[in-house]
Amino acid sequence: MYSMAKPILEAKELVKTYNDRNVVDGVSFSVSKGEIFGILGPNGAGKTTTLEMMETLRPIDGGTAVIDGINVADDPQKIKYIIGVQPQSPAFQDKTKLTEIIELFAAAYGEQARPMEFLRDVNLEEKASSYVENLSGGQKQRLSIATALVHKPKVFFLDEPTTGLDPQARRNLWELVQQVRDRGVTVIMTTHYMDEAELLCDRVAIMDNGKIIALDTPAQLIKNLLSKGFKKKEHVEQATLEDVFIDLTGKALRD
Amino acid sequence: MHSGLIIIAVIIVLLLARFGFKAVRRKQGKPELERVVSLPAGKLSPWRRKLLTVVVFSRLNTRRFFRDRLALFFGILFPLIFLAVFGAIFGKGTNNVSFSVGLINESHSRYAQQFVDQGESSGVLKVDKTVSDLSGAETKMARGQLDAAIVIPSSFGELKGKLPSGQIKVYYTENSAQAGQTLVSVIQAQFQSFNEKFVNIPTPFSVVGSQLTKKSLTEFDYTFSGLLGFSIVGLGIFGPINVFPELKKQGILRRLHTTPIRVWQYFVSTMISQAIIGLISLAIMFAVAISVFHLKVVGNYIEIAIFLIFSIIMILGIGLAIGGWAKNERQAAPLGNIIVFPMLFLSGTFFPRYAMPELLQKVTTYLPLTPVIDGARLLTTEGQHLTQIGPQLGLMAIWTVIIYIIAFRVFRWE
Numbered sequence: 001m002y003s004m005a006k007p008i009l010e011a012k013e014l015v016k017t018y019n020d021r022n023v024v025d026g027v028s029f030s031v032s033k034g035e036i037f038g039i040l041g042p043n044g045a046g047k048t049t050t051l052e053m054m055e056t057l058r059p060i061d062g063g064t065a066v067i068d069g070i071n072v073a074d075d076p077q078k079i080k081y082i083i084g085v086q087p088q089s090p091a092f093q094d095k096t097k098l099t100e101i102i103e104l105f106a107a108a109y110g111e112q113a114r115p116m117e118f119l120r121d122v123n124l125e126e127k128a129s130s131y132v133e134n135l136s137g138g139q140k141q142r143l144s145i146a147t148a149l150v151h152k153p154k155v156f157f158l159d160e161p162t163t164g165l166d167p168q169a170r171r172n173l174w175e176l177v178q179q180v181r182d183r184g185v186t187v188i189m190t191t192h193y194m195d196e197a198e199l200l201c202d203r204v205a206i207m208d209n210g211k212i213i214a215l216d217t218p219a220q221l222i223k224n225l226l227s228k229g230f231k232k233k234e235h236v237e238q239a240t241l242e243d244v245f246i247d248l249t250g251k252a253l254r255d
Numbered sequence: 256m257h258s259g260l261i262i263i264a265v266i267i268v269l270l271l272a273r274f275g276f277k278a279v280r281r282k283q284g285k286p287e288l289e290r291v292v293s294l295p296a297g298k299l300s301p302w303r304r305k306l307l308t309v310v311v312f313s314r315l316n317t318r319r320f321f322r323d324r325l326a327l328f329f330g331i332l333f334p335l336i337f338l339a340v341f342g343a344i345f346g347k348g349t350n351n352v353s354f355s356v357g358l359i360n361e362s363h364s365r366y367a368q369q370f371v372d373q374g375e376s377s378g379v380l381k382v383d384k385t386v387s388d389l390s391g392a393e394t395k396m397a398r399g400q401l402d403a404a405i406v407i408p409s410s411f412g413e414l415k416g417k418l419p420s421g422q423i424k425v426y427y428t429e430n431s432a433q434a435g436q437t438l439v440s441v442i443q444a445q446f447q448s449f450n451e452k453f454v455n456i457p458t459p460f461s462v463v464g465s466q467l468t469k470k471s472l473t474e475f476d477y478t479f480s481g482l483l484g485f486s487i488v489g490l491g492i493f494g495p496i497n498v499f500p501e502l503k504k505q506g507i508l509r510r511l512h513t514t515p516i517r518v519w520q521y522f523v524s525t526m527i528s529q530a531i532i533g534l535i536s537l538a539i540m541f542a543v544a545i546s547v548f549h550l551k552v553v554g555n556y557i558e559i560a561i562f563l564i565f566s567i568i569m570i571l572g573i574g575l576a577i578g579g580w581a582k583n584e585r586q587a588a589p590l591g592n593i594i595v596f597p598m599l600f601l602s603g604t605f606f607p608r609y610a611m612p613e614l615l616q617k618v619t620t621y622l623p624l625t626p627v628i629d630g631a632r633l634l635t636t637e638g639q640h641l642t643q644i645g646p647q648l649g650l651m652a653i654w655t656v657i658i659y660i661i662a663f664r665v666f667r668w669e
Binding site: 055056057077080081083085087088089090091092093094095096100103104105106107108109110111112131151 | 299301303304305307308310311312315318319322323502505506507509510511512513514515516
């Protein structure tokens with residue numbers, strides 16, 4: 001169904017070379033508007049580098065990336081106005097209040113924002129006047145999402161957004177990402193949690209050694225595997241330990 | 256006593272800086288949130304949007320400084336400590352000669368007492384009360400704590416015929432020979448006036464000293480402008496070279512780089528906040544120097560402020576270049592030290608450049624910090640105007656251009 005829409009992002013044969021080694025080696029994919037697209041892969045597969053080339057942070061050594069009709073390599077400044085970026089470990093300058101952080105990022109785009117509205121969206125209203133250094137990991141992730149959306153971007157990049165978060169915070173973040181998508185923002189995220197990818201992503205690309213080795217919807221990828229005669233060794237449990245954990249500790253956010 | 260006053264002044268200032276701001280904000284009731292009006296993008300012209308970035312960044316930078324105790328310490332208190340130390344050394348002024356002496360008074364005559372009183376009240380003699388005999392004085396002289404020991408023998412002031420007489424002995428060591436000999440002539444002169452009261456002999460040759468009214472610079476005047484330079488270096492160079500590597504390490508600059516903010520916007524906002532912080536810091540130094548160390552400012556304060564802002568911006572460029580180039584603190588710290596410390600010493604921060612060999616003076620004239628310190632002195636204590644310090648301003652302008660070209664070229668977001 002997604003292939004019907006005109007792609008908002010198109011990567012063609014992307015290459016990034018470090019020390020004569022192609023850490024990203026001819027990566028191609030396209031993402032439709034309103035999609036949540038996942039890039040999976042073990043550490044060092046080239047996920048983050050692929051993301052960073054599209055985020056204008058790394059020069060593109062080969063191939064092209066086009067976002068909303070704009071070539072990333074040709075006009076990075078224009079790209080910056082239409083993308084929002086959530087780095088792997090968000091950090092903010094100390095002694096800054098949450099409201100000020102929002103103001104600051106809005107100002108970076110030459111805009112004035114209503115900080116409270118953005119903080120409400122990510123459940124950080126009560127923390128509005130705290131300093132950022134007093135936030136928990138999950139709260140920092142949420143604040144970071146708010147800062148990435150102040151300028152109403154069309155494409156939102158998240159790099160391993162739930163690494164290091166507790167189950168409650170992860171679930172909350174998944175909801176947030178879905179809300180962002182529901183507002184029409186296209187989401188491209190990396191992760192190495194398969195449950196996360198299966199639950200959130202409309203389509204996933206699996207990368208290894210700088211190459212995409214599979215690209216489809218999670219359901220189709222599973223179907224393909226089963227059709228090859230794959231069988232799980234043990235019977236699938238009706239519940240997982242995580243289900244037990246959530247059942248015992250609840251879904252409410254702890255931070 | 257001076258240091259006590261300074262500490263009180265510093266505490267007041269810091270309290271004001273920390274809590275004064277808070278009080279003001281509390282008065283405004285619910286802050287920022289409601290004040291910020293949401294303007295749809297595109298309503299502002301592209302240039303006003305770029306300036307908005309600068310304004311917001313510099314405002315928050317400044318605020319952050321006053322919330323950060325460590326930054327306050329290094330930016331404001333640290334230069335004051337130096338001011339206190341150097342002020343205590345040079346602030347007394349160099350006009351008054353005084354000697355620290357041990358006084359062994361074995362005489363009970365009123366003449367002996369009169370001599371001691373006169374010496375002490377004129378400030379010439381600083382008597383160490385802990386010294387009671389010659390051997391004690393010798394020990395202290397050997398340590399360099401005393402200039403000389405004065406022994407008034409018990410026979411001093413006894414009547415010889417109709418007139419009192421006596422001989423004072425001044426002891427000094429090899430190290431304090433100069434001070435000792437000077438002290439001898441000072442006492443000689445004092446006795447001369449004593450003697451004239453007893454026997455009126457006309458003196459054929461005499462000498463009278465007369466002070467010219469033209470104001471001359473004290474050593475403290477030189478020291479103060481040097482300390483202004485030191486403070487500017489502290490804020491402008493040590494600030495960025497400590498902060499930037501940290502911002503890069505945490506990926507904060509990298510995250511900013513994904514937004515459309517340009518390097519010049521980031522630099523200009525840093526300049527503005529540094530200029531504000533610097534002016535406050537330097538104003539406090541002026542206040543302390545004037546009230547505690549009797550600095551006489553004869554220049555125009557507005558001209559001084561303009562000059563200092565220019566200085567802060569130029570020196571900040573060095574910090575931006577080093578901090579902006581360095582990938583981490585291991586690169587920033589050594590490069591910073593190599594550039595900063597020679598400059599501090601060679602530009603006359605801690606001691607006047609006129610004390611240097613001539614060749615060195617010529618070379619160091621062209622260092623970036625030198626025109627800052629010279630200019631500050633010319634404006635502040637010599638009462639010159641901006642129009643009269645063209646050479647300094649010109650040199651600073653050239654350096655500013657060079658420094659900022661380098662800073663823009665080498666800046667890295669990560």
